[in-house]
Amino acid sequence: MRRIPKLVSYRPPPPPNLNAGEPAIVLEDLWFGYQKDEWVIKALSLVVKKGEMMGLIGQNGSGKTTLAQLVAGILRPVRGRVFVFGKDMTKYGVMIRGRDIGYIFQNPDYQIFSNTVRDEISYGLKAAGMSEKEVEARVKEVSEMLGVSKLLDEDPFFLTKADRQRIAVASILALNPRIIILDEPTTGLSPGETTALMDTVVKLNKLGTTIITITHDMWVVARYCDRVVLMADGKIVVDGPTRTVFSDIEFLEKYDIEVPTVVKLSRKLVGETYLTVEEFLEHVEFYKHGG
């Protein structure tokens, strides 16, 4: 077994990128249950700032999808209020909230129904009453952004899951929502396909779109999310910058969350939290033979 190279020096990681912007979503004392007296979401309050990229994590059944669907208006809270860009949207359903919030489901087949990719992406735009010229321009822009412009005349049902997922994302992006919720978008995708999808999401985030992503892939959270919210039993257990949250490995393990190997390694070696391999190599210097 090769020995770990000798450590020479290291620099601390950059401070957390705290978002001080205005709130995009405010949840106040939210309660929800599918059955009477069986609460899935309990007295939950949360503020998501404009332009934030937030990872929503937790075990299966912790209430992540329910919370996301309460935000999107797919479910209505039993108690509590939901504000979107300062407006009380508690009483409005998914049709109204859909103008601001795009929801991308885990299974792209829930969204796809048209004969061609072009029709699929343009459906929502046509439903919104856009002119043909505007629709054409928007479809071109979005399809180029997601790398599906060569597939526009294909039948979406015969494409791979990764391509179908990109088309489902494209059909939502075309509507230009200010908030996008991705519900386990990387399930069934290879690491390469996941990276391609998440890189696109980051591009949107840089353009000002607020992103909430539900995922079990901690490397995705470490690499892409500025903030992490951990849920358990319908409540928020931890909410903070990704680096801060991922620093407490033992605490996260209690909730069945395993941080990426590079985080564990950096904690053991230098007592700091580096979220990606690139970040680790950039900040930590090892002794080099003959160097």
Place this chain on the structure above:
Amino acid sequence: MPQYVLYVEKNTFLHRLDPRTKVFLVVCVFIWSSVFNHPLYTGFVLLSVLSLVFLSRTFSQLKLFWFGLVSLALMSMILWPLFRRGGETHLATVFGVTFTMESVMYGVAVAFRLVAMVLSGLVLLTTTRIEELELAMTRLGLPYPIAFGFSAVFRFIPTMVGDGLTILAAQQARGVNIAGGNIFSRLRNSAAIIVPLFITTMRRFGDLPMAIESRGFVPLAKRSYYLSIKMRAVDFLGVAVLAFLAALSIYLRLNGFGVVFPDVI
């Protein structure tokens, strides 16, 4: 995750009955509601089934279905008087179409009949586990592959309901208005629900045979069951009463009771 399973665990009289008795109850509801075409009689059958819903405390469990059942009843009440001609008591003439009291009564009777039939099936599913139902069918002499097929279909109904609701939300989120616009735009928009539901179900059913076969499924193999069902005295008594009522209904019909139009079902 939301649960759309129809069966609800309760300790009511209906839940405790043997599944074979409940299957026989559904058969009897079909007989009672089919032999009569007078709204008072089919209405009585519907009331009896409704009382079973309340007895089994499953009213709220069926909340997804009430709208559909009421729509089904209204459709029947509107359409049947248009097609079931005849009768002597003139009610009105609209756009040259004559409506008689008998044709309207027939429409109401069929509406009650259809709702009673569907509701009795739903009562069976809300008070009986799918496994019990499958076992009941095999004990009633149905070949296992057929019983298994039935139970697989029943097993997927809640999944399909869940998928349908998720698809509806997914399409609404991107601006598809299922309930708005004229009849043509509604029909066009309904494709946004039907196509994904069909494709999702097909993909799911496509995987099912492979999953079953990979676990060594042999359709006609001799089976033993961990679950056991037993006909008790109350079940035999129930079957006897139901059979008597079914025979009585046929007797009444043959003697001209409970009919608006004697020559049709």
